Amino acid sequence: MFTGIVEELGEIVALEREGDSARLTVRGPLVVSDAVHGASIAVNGVCLTVTDVKDDAFTVDVMKETLDRSSLAALAPGSPVNLERPVRPSDRLGGHIVQGHVDGVGEIVSREPGDRWEVVTIGLPADLARYVVEKGSITVDGISLTVVEARDDAFTVALIPTTLELTTLGRKGPGDPVNLEVDVVAKYVERLVAAGTVRP
Template identity: 55%
Template sequence: MFTGIVEETGRIKEIKRGRASAVLTIEARKVLEDVKLGDSIAVNGVCLTVTDFTSYAFMADVMHETLNRSSLGALKNGSAVNLERAMKADGRFGGHIVSGHIDGTGTIASVEKDDNAVWYTVKAPGEIMKYIVEKGSIAIDGISLTVAGVAEDAFRVSIIPHTSDNTILSIKKPGDVVNLENDIIGKYVERLMSFGEKVENGTGATRTSERITEAFLAENGF
């Protein structure tokens, strides 16, 4: 579990590509202070597991599914990345609930300077846009941000100087692809409200279950 508050930016030192997977070596400093094998570190918002580490870098495997659903496959040697360690239970929750399991990618449509802030417009597919609401939360490359405006196929966020100075968002330009993770609350609400509709079970088959309705809640004392 993460908060979307980026701790530092790291740099890709090496990428070993397999037939449908990859092993990343990422140079870092702060996230290595208490690192252990098996720890989770979000890389551009994608939760990866530390498989090895040195005093200046850590290694992580990236499987086929992750490469297909994120922008990690486009990284190259020297690419800068946002890094965040998993949240400690005794720490402040400065952002929002970020799982590190992204929903897909979006594309930077425009970048506009506005005094000390910068506006980013991000185009995204319908399956991501349906969960985005004005003043709600969105994670862009692992950065917890507040949605300032929503259109049919795009949304806008405004970035303060601190965020620009401490993340890789400052180097993003129109046309760049970013990882997106929706606020998980909306997905849970949708699942509860659609309970009982025919849904795929992951194997291509469908199943039907009870639907939560006003009548169902009344019958059960709610």
């Protein structure tokens, strides 16, 4: 489990395609400092399992399902990525509960700069819109954000200077893909209501 608070802006060192899967090597000195084989690290919001650690980089295998459901296939050597290690039971939950299970890929639609912040509009798949609500939480490329406005085909978020400086969202522009994970609580509530376990 993660919190959506990015610890480090890493970089893709290598991407090797292996049939319908891929192997990623990612540079991230901070997250590698205590990483071991089998550890989990979120890369742009995707929970991946470490298969190798060498110096300041780690390697992960990415299966077809993950490539199909996320924007990881669009990465290339040199691409910046948001990195986060799993939360420990003793840590503060600074963002919200993030599983690292991407629900779909959205797209940056527009950016509106303010004095020290920006409002970013992100398009999303129609089947995810019902889980996105004003002032609710959403994860974008592994970043826990608060929804400013929710529409049927898009939502907006306001990015503070820290987010702009220390994450990939400070570098992405219109047309760029982003990984989206909606609040898992909303999905559980929907399932329970549909099953008649909980009355709306």
